[in-house]
Amino acid sequence: MYFLAISGSTRKLSTNTAMLRAMSRIAPSDHSISVFDRVGDLPVFSTDLEAVPLPDSVQRFTELICRCDGLIISSPEYVRAIPGGLKNALDWLVSRDEIINKPIALMHASHRGDDMLAQLRNVLSTVSSRFADELFLRFELMNKSPAEIDEHLALPKNHVAAADFVSRFAAYCGQ
Ligand SMILES: Cc1cc2nc3c(=O)[nH]c(=O)nc-3n(C[C@H](O)[C@H](O)[C@H](O)COP(=O)(O)O)c2cc1C
Incomplete structure (x- = not known):
């Protein structure tokens, strides 16, 4: 399976982006993950x-x-909500065919952010019929550097959880 992993953060040293990059290296060899960290490149959505x-x-x-x-989507919480850049990216997809039947799973790189996660779950289950709410993987990585995040995900317990998440999502996508 080929997965696109969208980060909701545009920061160069984003913990969400670094976690998704680490996931791309951990993914079992029959799957690949490409990280998209450019929601900031998209213009503000307008139907015009x-x-x-x-x-x-x-x-x-x-x-x-x-x-x-x-x-796979992973995002910080901004002001108890979905960051504008990620919400804008999702707005671009809302009336298009690409997203309607696309399997989606959530990850999260912080012990905080549950208000944003609740909103994102609501949005994703609205835009896609295949949002896998039961598949969720969270690591507590707030304020860690990308190198520290690589180390954290390389710990045996975390490595197994990460690889298992990818395998379970691949099985969901194949259903
Ligand atoms: C503008 C702004 C608003 C934030 N609002 C919240 C918030 O409401 N709740 C929270 O837990 N963290 C909040 N944070 C902290 C970020 O969610 C947190 O630092 C996150 O780990 C950053 O993710 P990143 O490293 O991927 O950019 C905020 C950060 C910024 C810059």
């Missing part, structure tokens, strides 16, 4: 811009979504 041709960055984004077998 949904005409053909789409803005280039949106066109590329929708092609990535179309090509993947499943989406």
Whole structure:
């Protein structure tokens, strides 16, 4: 299976992005994960811009979504809500075919952020008929550097949990 892993953070040293990158290295060899950390490249959504041709960055984004077998999303909480950049990216997909039957699973890189997670679950179960709410993997990585995150996910217990999450999501995508 080929997964696209979308980070809701645009920070260079984002813990969510670093965790998704670490996941791409841990994924069992029959699966691959490509990390998308460019929600900040997308223009602010407007139905006026949904005409053909789409803005280039949106066109590329929708092609990535179309090509993947499943989406993994991991995001920080901003002001007890979904960060604007991620919500904007999801808004671009709402009236399009790519997302409707796309399997989606959530990860999270903090012990906090449950208000955002509740909102994201609500949004994702609205935009996709295949949001796998029961598949969720969380590591407590707030304020860790990318190198520390690699080390944390390499710990045997965490490595097993990460690989198991990917395998279970792949099985869900194959149903
Ligand atoms: C503008 C802003 C608002 C935030 N609001 C919250 C919040 O409401 N609740 C919370 O737990 N953390 C909040 N945080 C902290 C981030 O969620 C936290 O640092 C997260 O781990 C950052 O993820 P990242 O490393 O992937 O960028 C906020 C951070 C910023 C920059």
